[in-house]
Amino acid sequence: IAYLDANGDGVTDIFMATGEYLLEGEVNSILAINDGQGNFTSSTSEFGDNMPPATHARKSIVFDYNNDGLDDVFVFDHGYDSNPFPGSNPKLIIQNSPGSFSWSKLTDQTGFHHGGAAADIDNDGDIDIFVGGFEPFFYINSDGNSLTKTDNLFDNSINKVFSAELIDVDADGYVDLIVGAHEQDGDNTSVYWGSSSGTYGSSSRTIVPELPNYGTVLDFEAEDVDGDNDRDLIINRTGGGNNNFYNGRRVQLLLNNGGRQFVDATNQIDDPGLDTDIWFPWLRAQDVDSDGDIDIIPDDAGYGFSYLNDGSGNFVKTSN
Structure with a gap:
């Protein structure tokens, strides 16, 4: 798309x-x-x-x-x-x-x-x-x-x-x-x-x-x-093992720590990820609730949820 x-x-x-x-x-x-x-x-x-x-x-x-x-x-x-x-x-x-x-x-x-x-x-x-x-x-x-x-x-x-x-x-x-x-x-x-x-x-x-x-x-x-005025990384993933290849979903969050280094903050996304979850191919990072911070959404409204940011990089999964 x-x-x-x-x-x-x-x-x-x-x-x-x-x-x-x-x-x-x-x-x-x-x-x-x-x-x-x-x-x-x-x-x-x-x-x-x-x-x-x-x-x-x-x-x-x-x-x-x-x-x-x-x-x-x-x-x-x-x-x-x-x-x-x-x-x-x-x-x-x-x-x-x-x-x-x-x-x-x-x-x-x-x-x-x-x-x-x-x-x-x-x-x-x-x-x-x-x-x-x-x-x-x-x-x-x-x-x-x-x-x-x-x-x-x-x-x-x-x-x-x-x-x-x-x-x-x-x-x-x-x-x-x-x-x-x-x-x-x-x-x-x-x-x-x-x-x-x-x-x-x-x-x-x-x-x-x-x-x-x-x-x-x-x-x-x-x-x-x-x-904090630097770019953090958001990575969309699905299963990669022999038993779960292209099964499940997980969004990884890496906060920019300066000096071209990142710290894994995936636990700040309130969605543990299950092998039974349906993976999605694309994500978007934008302010979907107009509160001035960056949220995360699948690039397909059919998935029916968003990860809403509290402004500090903590995300809560919310149904659309």
């Missing part, structure tokens, strides 16, 4: 890159247009009735590819989700003018593209893209004219990534790379600290504490939850 202004009317529309667990073909994505009153209608006219397809889209991100002030979309599609994992191609969706889109399949890279993120990692004024998977890489943006694939901006400690974000966590002006996959397979969940070089490596990273039995990392947020 991605949120964007798809027609220049100033209200938020929804783009949904679709797919199914063991789908071998492709299904068309969905664009839901907001009428300004919170009512959404599926529409294909913005794409000339040629909707971009996907096999199993893991993530879509909204960014401005060519700095024209219009929302564009990048779709990470990992393809058929079982052996032999043949992979799929990313899709680049360009809003050429308000309410008019075109898209292309990036056929130069076929792979298990399981997540990614976008930011200007080289400080040249355009947005670059990190693509996760079994063989992660960057697409470096050349002024909105082309994307060039490179895997030489990080060392071999980044070798499998299923979830990622690009955020300036330590507020030093350089974008940091947060990555996670399966801790049960030895994949360290880590923050790689950005620098003027635009590269990332093990010599400048912080390994995040593991959460026993919940080693499958699904999503990240980095916001100030305790009011």
